[in-house]
Each structure stands twice: as structure tokens, then as C-alpha cells.
Amino acid sequence: MIVKYMLRTVMRHHWLLVGVCGWVLLILMFISKFINVSFRIPDGRTEMFVWTMPSVRMKLPSTQQLDKAASQPFIVPSGYSSLVEPKDWQSVIERRLELLSTVCRNSSLWNLTHTTVHRFVLDRIFVCDKHKILFCQTPKVGNTQWKKVLIVLNGKFTKVEIIPENLVHDHERNGLPRLSSLTEAEIHQRLNSYFKFFIVRDPLERLISAFKDKFVKNPRFEPWYKHDIAPAIIRKYRKSHRDDGESVGLRFEDFVRYLGDETGRQHLDRQFGDHIIHWVTYTDLCAPCDISYNVVGHHETLERDAPYILKAAGIADLVSYPNIPPGITHYNRTKVEHYFTGINKRVIRRLFARYQGDFSLFGYPRPDFLLD
Ligand SMILES: *[C@@H]1O[C@H](CO)[C@@H](O)[C@H](O)[C@H]1NC(C)=O
Ligand SMILES: *[C@@H]1O[C@H](CO)[C@@H](O)[C@H](O)[C@H]1NC(C)=O
Ligand SMILES: *[C@@H]1O[C@H](CO)[C@@H](O)[C@H](O)[C@H]1NC(C)=O
Ligand SMILES: *[C@@H]1O[C@H](CO)[C@@H](O)[C@H](O)[C@H]1NC(C)=O
DSSP states (O other): OHHHHHHHHHHHHHHHHHHHHHHHHHHHHHHHHHHTOOOOOTTSOOOOSOOOOOOSOOOOOOHHHHHHHHHOTTOOTTSSSOSOOOSOHHHHHHHHHHHHHHHHHTOGGGTOOOSSOOHHHHHHEEEETTTTEEEEOOSSSSHHHHHHHHHHHHTSOSOGGGSOHHHHTOTTTSSOOBGGGSOHHHHHHHHHHSEEEEEEOOHHHHHHHHHIIIIIIOTTOOHHIIIIIHHHHHHHHOSOSTTTTTTTOOOHHHHHHHHHOTTTHHHHHHHHGGGGGGTSOHHHHHOTTTSOOSEEEEGGGHHHHHHHHHHHTTOTTTOOOOOOOTTTTSOOHHHHHHHHTTSOHHHHHHHHHHHHHHHHHTTOOOOHHHHO
């Protein structure tokens, strides 16, 4: 009897509480319409994750996780195609690293691992000794901005905004040394102890972006792309030279045929030198299976990844990542479809075969809509 009475009282209070909370919420929502409350920190980035220092670099997945990964080789850990964003960004980063190490260990088929890190990779990695950071450059994902961040940290300039655009890529003068400029012992010491990161994006969007930037727009006035590289690719890969000659410039289809030609392109690649950094695989650029990176950022979630990286590297109080224009990081399937329209499926499949490692390592979904 008494128990029943108490229970009823508790229930009544419970409903009262829910009711009050509801009203408070409604009132708050109403007020916020007028005073425009913005739960943002001053630099404009919303911070919702709890920060903990990632001192443990990479948790190796258990055999159980391995089995799970085997049945889902293309899980997307980045939140890249999902609307629900995890609150705890740290766990997103950890899942990316777990996937990376799982795929790396299973990749004997794809030649993703090497016994030594090649000079080509050491040339891609920039060094900030003052804050013990290594950054592997992967073009077309906001690298210029990261280089500016590191240039400021190295002390050549005080603010990201005042670095002249033409100086960022001038490696004689920007005060940003490459790992390859150090001795072997110095390289090893840094690889073993520094904070290391790089950024990736959907492999096909990346190729489209490289094509547009180097062969269509060429905003940095780098004439060799249009005058040397494009004609060499056209000569070898354009199917019919009769109709338009070389005057129309490189077509995306020519580019795709070149990229997917596993054996034939190697002679050209040697001829093109370091310019191929704009389209060779992330695996070739940064050796993610040989170097244990602390963070792999995703362009698609750069709004979350950039502040995370600054904190993880311990430099969030010293620099900020430049503003990210809204919308530029979103994956655009319509654009990808548009570029590949009219290209033979066999040619696209050959291209995919070459970049399959990048898709799997970083959790990007296989583009079924182009391949099947
Ligand atoms: C709130 O204010 C900011 C600028 O302070 C403005 O950009 C934004 O549109 C405002 N939001 C609403 C809902 O009025
Ligand atoms: C390992 O590679 C094989 C062949 O590519 C693939 O079928 C399998 O799903 C992969 N397993 C894992 C754990 O990634
Ligand atoms: C892997 O590398 C070896 C030696 O470099 C080569 O013979 C083989 O064809 C490569 N396999 C693939 C799938 O690229
Ligand atoms: C996606 O790309 C298409 C074609 O390039 C463009 O028209 C469209 O505006 C883009 N969509 C978004 C959301 O950026």
C-alpha cells in the first residue's frame, strides 16, 4: 500500500519535472530567436569534442575486429557519407588508424608496404623541429594552408595571413625544411618521435581536382603542365588524333587512360619528375603503411579534423587553420559522374585498380556507380 502510494508520488513528480523541462526548453528556444545565441568559440569553430592527448599512437585491432573488417572492406569511418556525426572526434581518428593498420597488414597483394621509406616520400614530408611535427604533403587537400601553418610555427612569419602566396611553395626561402634534407639518423629520430599527419580525400575527386587545377585552369602559371605533360599524355593515350589534334588540350579521358596504365605510364612518370605528386597514390606519396602517422585527416571533414590536428600537435594556442570556405570540402557525386560520363568502363576499372589501395586504406567507398 505504502509502496504503491510512494510510487505514484514519484511518478507524479517525474511527470512534473518533464513538464517543467519542456517549458524551459521552449522558452529558451523562443529567446534565442531574438538574441541570436551562438554556442561558438571566437575563432568560429564549434568545439564539441572532449580532448584527450593521443599518447597511444595506434591500437592494433583484435582478431575479431580483423574479421569484421574482412567482411566490410569499405567501411567509412570518417562520417563522410553519414549525417550523424560522432561527438567524440578522437574515436573517429582512432577508427581511421585501426582501418589503416588492418588494411596495411593485409595488403601484400597491393604492394603497399616497403622495407625502406624512399627518398620520394622523404621529399614530401616537411619538418617543424620547434614543435616536433612532421607533415606529409598531399596536394589538392588544402596543403598550402598547412604549409603556412608550419611556416608560422617555424618562425619565418608571425601570422598565416601575411605569408605571400608565392613564397609558400618556394622551398629555398620559406624556412620549411624537407625530411630528405637531414641525415639518416636525424630522419629516424624524427620519424620515431614527432607528431606526424597528412590529409586525404576521395581519390577520384582528388584526381578531378588535380586535372582541373593543372590542365584546365593552371592558376599558378605552371606552363609545363600544358606545354610538356599534356602533349606527352595525348600522344600516347588519345585514341583518335584525327578529329581535334592537340589544340583542345588534355581531356579528362586521356588523363584517366594514362593514370590507369600500370606498366606503360612508368616511362612517362620518370619524364614528368616530381610533378606527378598531384596524381600518384597517397600510398606512394606518404608511405602510410611504413610510417605510423598519428592522424590522417579527411578533406571531407576538415572542419573537424583541422582543429583536432592543431590540438593533437599541441599548437592550437599558437596558430589557427585559415577559414574553410563553406561547402568546398563536401564530396560531390554529381561532379564525379559528370567527369566520368562517356568513358569506357574498362578504362575506369583500370583506374580504380590503381587507386584501390587508397580507397581501402582510408575508408572511401568503392564508386559502384562508375564501375558496375
Ligand atoms: C547570428 O549572428 C551572426 C553574426 O553575428 C549571423 O551571421 C547569423 O546569421 C545570425 N543568426 C541568426 C539565426 O540570426
Ligand atoms: C584482405 O585482402 C583480400 C584480397 O584483396 C580481401 O578479400 C579481404 O577482404 C581483405 N581482408 C581485410 C581484413 O582487409
Ligand atoms: C609488387 O611488386 C613486385 C616487385 O616490385 C612486382 O613484381 C609485382 O608485380 C607487384 N605487384 C602488384 C600487384 O603491383
Ligand atoms: C556538384 O557539382 C556540380 C557539377 O560540377 C555542380 O553543378 C553543383 O553545384 C555541385 N554541387 C555542390 C553541392 O557543390
